[in-house]
Amino acid sequence: MKPYDVVIIGAGVVGSAIGRELSRYKLNIAILEKEEECGFGVSKSNSGIIHPGTQHPAASLKGKLCVRGNILMRKISRELGVDFKEVGELIIAFSREEIVRLMELKKEAELLGVPRLKIVDKKWLKKNEPNLSDEAIAALYAPTAGIISPYRLAYDLCENAIKNGVEIHTDKKVRGIIKSGDCFEIQTQNGEFKSRYLINAAGLCADDISRMVGVSDFKISPRKGEEFILDKKKEHIVNHLLFPLPSKVSKGVLVIKTADGNPMIGPTAEDASDKEDLATSDEGLKKALAGARKMIPSISENDIIAYFAGLRPVGFTAPHPLAGEDFIIRHEHKATGFVNVAGIQSPGLTAAPAIAVLVSDILRNNGLTMKKKFHFCGHHREITHLFAIPFSRTKKLVKKDLAYGDIVCRCEMVSAKEVQDAIRCGAKTLDGIKFRTRAQAGRCHGSFCTTRIMKILAEERKIPLTQITKRGRGSELVKEDRLDA
Amino acid sequence: MLKRDLVIVGAGPAGMAAAISAYENGVEDILLLERDQYLGGILNQCVHTGFGLNYFKEILTGPEYAHRFIEKLKGIEAIEVSLKSFVVCLRADKTLTYFKPGALETAQAKALIMATGCREKTREMVHIAGGRPAGIFSAGLAQKLINIEGLLPGREIVIVGSGDIGLIMARRFILEGAKVKAVVEIQQQTRGLMRNVVQCLEDFDIPLYMRHKISKIHGRDRVEKVDIVKVDEELNEIAGSEFQLACDTVLISVGLIPENELIEMAGVKLDKKTNSPVSDEVNKTSIPGLFVCGNAFKVYDLVDSVSRDSADAGRLASEYLRGLK
Numbered sequence: 001m002k003p004y005d006v007v008i009i010g011a012g013v014v015g016s017a018i019g020r021e022l023s024r025y026k027l028n029i030a031i032l033e034k035e036e037e038c039g040f041g042v043s044k045s046n047s048g049i050i051h052p053g054t055q056h057p058a059a060s061l062k063g064k065l066c067v068r069g070n071i072l073m074r075k076i077s078r079e080l081g082v083d084f085k086e087v088g089e090l091i092i093a094f095s096r097e098e099i100v101r102l103m104e105l106k107k108e109a110e111l112l113g114v115p116r117l118k119i120v121d122k123k124w125l126k127k128n129e130p131n132l133s134d135e136a137i138a139a140l141y142a143p144t145a146g147i148i149s150p151y152r153l154a155y156d157l158c159e160n161a162i163k164n165g166v167e168i169h170t171d172k173k174v175r176g177i178i179k180s181g182d183c184f185e186i187q188t189q190n191g192e193f194k195s196r197y198l199i200n201a202a203g204l205c206a207d208d209i210s211r212m213v214g215v216s217d218f219k220i221s222p223r224k225g226e227e228f229i230l231d232k233k234k235e236h237i238v239n240h241l242l243f244p245l246p247s248k249v250s251k252g253v254l255v256i257k258t259a260d261g262n263p264m265i266g267p268t269a270e271d272a273s274d275k276e277d278l279a280t281s282d283e284g285l286k287k288a289l290a291g292a293r294k295m296i297p298s299i300s301e302n303d304i305i306a307y308f309a310g311l312r313p314v315g316f317t318a319p320h321p322l323a324g325e326d327f328i329i330r331h332e333h334k335a336t337g338f339v340n341v342a343g344i345q346s347p348g349l350t351a352a353p354a355i356a357v358l359v360s361d362i363l364r365n366n367g368l369t370m371k372k373k374f375h376f377c378g379h380h381r382e383i384t385h386l387f388a389i390p391f392s393r394t395k396k397l398v399k400k401d402l403a404y405g406d407i408v409c410r411c412e413m414v415s416a417k418e419v420q421d422a423i424r425c426g427a428k429t430l431d432g433i434k435f436r437t438r439a440q441a442g443r444c445h446g447s448f449c450t451t452r453i454m455k456i457l458a459e460e461r462k463i464p465l466t467q468i469t470k471r472g473r474g475s476e477l478v479k480e481d482r483l484d485a
Numbered sequence: 486m487l488k489r490d491l492v493i494v495g496a497g498p499a500g501m502a503a504a505i506s507a508y509e510n511g512v513e514d515i516l517l518l519e520r521d522q523y524l525g526g527i528l529n530q531c532v533h534t535g536f537g538l539n540y541f542k543e544i545l546t547g548p549e550y551a552h553r554f555i556e557k558l559k560g561i562e563a564i565e566v567s568l569k570s571f572v573v574c575l576r577a578d579k580t581l582t583y584f585k586p587g588a589l590e591t592a593q594a595k596a597l598i599m600a601t602g603c604r605e606k607t608r609e610m611v612h613i614a615g616g617r618p619a620g621i622f623s624a625g626l627a628q629k630l631i632n633i634e635g636l637l638p639g640r641e642i643v644i645v646g647s648g649d650i651g652l653i654m655a656r657r658f659i660l661e662g663a664k665v666k667a668v669v670e671i672q673q674q675t676r677g678l679m680r681n682v683v684q685c686l687e688d689f690d691i692p693l694y695m696r697h698k699i700s701k702i703h704g705r706d707r708v709e710k711v712d713i714v715k716v717d718e719e720l721n722e723i724a725g726s727e728f729q730l731a732c733d734t735v736l737i738s739v740g741l742i743p744e745n746e747l748i749e750m751a752g753v754k755l756d757k758k759t760n761s762p763v764s765d766e767v768n769k770t771s772i773p774g775l776f777v778c779g780n781a782f783k784v785y786d787l788v789d790s791v792s793r794d795s796a797d798a799g800r801l802a803s804e805y806l807r808g809l810k
Contacts, residue, residue, distance in 0.1 A: 276705055279616045306609045308617065391574070391582060395589040405584045407571045410520070445607045447623040451634055465636060470619035474706030477619055479733070482661075483635040 003183045004028045005368065007195035009209055011038035011168055013046070013150065013352045014344050015201035016157040021356035023164035025370040030193060031166060032186065034173035036472030037432045039154035042203040044435060045310020046150035047227065047256050047264060051347040052089065052142040055246045058111040061327045065351035065358065067112050070144055072353035080156040081382035082148060087257055089145035089241040090129065092295055093138045101245050102140045109142070116143050131237055131296050145241055149259035150349055151435040159425055160380045177212040179335060197337045197368055199359060204275045204313045206342035213335040218328055218342060222275050222311035223249070225267025226284035229306040230299070231443070235261045242295045251346065253291025260438060265292035265299065267310070278309045305443055315343020327351070329358060331366050339363065383421050387413050387438065408456070409449040411442025419453060423460040431471040433457070490514035491802055492581060492594035494572050494747070497526020498788050499779020499795040500600030501554040504564050506799030512806060515564045516592065518583060520571040524558065525551030526602060527625070528788065530632045533653055539789035550788060575747040577772060595809060596774045596802040599748055600795065603741040603780040605650070611739050613645070615702035624650040624738040628657065637661055639734025643711050644668040645699055649677040649786070651738025656685035665691045666730050669713055671698045671720060676740065678786060699735070700727070708733050741784045748777065759783070768798040774805050
């Protein structure tokens with residue numbers, strides 16, 4: 001077996017951004033993903049905020065890559081055809097002391113190069129954010145903050161990487177790594193891979209992977225964030241992303257605009273011990289509501305239509321286990337050819353394109369020959385979503401292809417064609433279809449469309465209905481097919 | 486753009502009764518839009534008996550009850566039935582945009598009857614903490630999986646809420662050989678009909694926990710167990726009363742909400758709490774000539790009452806159309 005030039009462990013937004021960046025060069029690249037689909041780990045719980053870089057120390061890697069990523073994201077989203085909206089963010093102050101902190105944040109961010117920052121007063125806030133609490137007296141306004149669909153970004157990065165020759169292997173949990181000669185031998189739950197260079201973008205498991213090559217000077221701890229999605233009817237309750245002043249462990253509970261229209265409140269921040277525990281709690285709900293209401297008092301519990309939890313991979317480095325929590329991105333001289341990309345919590349989504357460029361530089365500086373391809377195609381074939389286009393265009397599509405007129409998900413107006421497209425692009429599970437198309441993400445939560453989507457999946461993938469899962473093996477929807485018997 | 490005298494959206498029991506009655510009251514141009522590929526709506530998955538006792542003085546299954554109306558519809562030429570037709574936009578002037586196979590159509594109706602039914606409240610609306618594994622179904626979805634698709638969703642079931650569909654499904658699961666471990670109801674009284682409590686739970690010895698709630702759902706890939714806790718009169722959890730039940734499936738049956746997003750789009754005033762149109766009279770809305778009937782108007786206990794009241798909507802529409810001339 002001929003070794004790959006580069007293997008990337010983890011097909012989240014970071015791994016896939018690195019894969020796509022490296023696919024500009026004449027390299028054999030594979031991405032290994034332990035889940036059944038890409039983006040099913042840390043990435044799937046992302047808030048979709050493209051941060052401006054207002055909340056990081058000037059010397060931090062997070063800060064630098066965030067500011068650079070914010071710029072790069074505009075180009076990437078245009079190339080891939082993912083909707084990016086520059087909505088701006090407001091960090092709100094409720095007291096005179098907090099205004100002093102705003103000034104400090106502004107100064108720090110300006111050192112990082114965040115453009116067009118300004119402190120706005122109560123009058124400005126009343127005019128531009130009318131539902132904001134009367135207690136708010138000023139804010140730091142960062143107009144370059146934006147929103148994007150984290151799912152569509154992650155999937156489009158993957159699909160574009162594949163288009164440019166990258167292989168993505170799902171269901172490949174890494175069990176062990178052996179360095180033999182100048183190659184890494186990577187053993188997975190099903191199959192072995194060989195590579196000259198190995199990139200660890202394994203999210204919550206990055207410390208476990210790193211340990212397999214003998215580098216164990218950092219630890220990844222999960223920090224849980226619960227988020228609560230509001231009804232689309234509340235789309236215009238805020239005009240900007242709203243932040244309180246950040247604490248030591250998180251940016252606080254935010255009111256978030258999203259690419260799909262439904263505002264979100266959250267995330268909470270609780271240090272956790274289990275890397276797989278995605279349960280939400282009553283306390284989380286209380287905290288998110290209290291935090292959001294402090295800024296927008298009119299938000300009510302009845303506005304919530306869905307909720308979920310995610311885990312941030314927080315990197316702690318020895319010898320100061322509690323200091324920093326910065327990204328850990330470096331070539332490991334202890335294991336030549338091994339690059340760690342670990343501890344990528346917020347602002348990881350924003351920073352992903354900049355991380356990819358940095359990793360590319362690290363590989364070049366460590367001996368990888370990188371020759372540009374003549375035929376790199378950065379543009380992605382845009383998939384049509386009916387909810388995003390005017391009726392005049394839908395009318396033409398329906399005439400051309402019957403499947404566009406066959407509405408599967410009535411709450412979000414998703415057609416059979418979009419579900420089929422998602423499957424042909426790699427969706428294998430009900431969650432994969434939800435993240436790509438929004439089918440099942442509306443107010444009925446799939447009560448009406450689940451059976452139909454199961455049937456399309458079974459038909460396209462040529463598998464029995466009993467093998468259709470929510471998010472991979474073990475999450476089969478039904479136990480038995482009575483018609484089979 | 487098509488112009489029609491009367492457009493009816495939804496061909497479940499409400500829409501069919503309204504269409505037949507409108508015809509009988511003299512309306513000669515009726516378009517009946519149904520998003521599914523067959524008539525009858527949700528009755529098709531209700532294979533149990535108990536329908537028609539008031540309306541037909543007979544005991545029928547859901548499909549049999551629907552069949553009576555479908556047969557009657559077939560004989561009426563004035564009613565054009567359009568299947569696989571899904572309305573996506575409604576304006577105050579009663580202009581509808583809808584998908585039908587091969588086309589996105591626009592039609593303007595002189596009078597409009599919305600018979601769009603209702604949907605089930607979700608786990609998310611009652612805020613049950615815990616994970617989001619496979620195995621959490623609305624009772625109606627489980628009913629569709631078993632009765633229409635021939636699929637068994639689970640083997641050990643806990644049901645949240647004592648709504649009628651939940652009770653019916655408790656019995657259905659038992660008949661399919663599954664175990665129903667409990668029905669958990671937060672209120673002091675069951676939500677469903679007494680006859681369903683007796684025939685579906687008591688007759689099968691299924692434990693019913695009143696004034697209890699599920700406080701957490703466990704499981705990563707598939708439901709593994711639930712935490713159940715007793716609550717007091719203010720619905721606060723009573724410490725020390727917690728217990729767990731192992732199960733692979735949680736059914737949610739905590740009530741129904743009228744599906745009125747289309748008329749809301751058109752500007753009809755809705756009651757924030759019930760999602761029903763604000764109205765002093767059955768079937769009427771704040772827009773003249775726009776009527777709502779069946780479960781979209783208010784959630785009914787019996788389909789017999791839906792048929793009765795929806796026939797009235799057909800009559801109201803015919804009177805409205807006569808008034809225009």
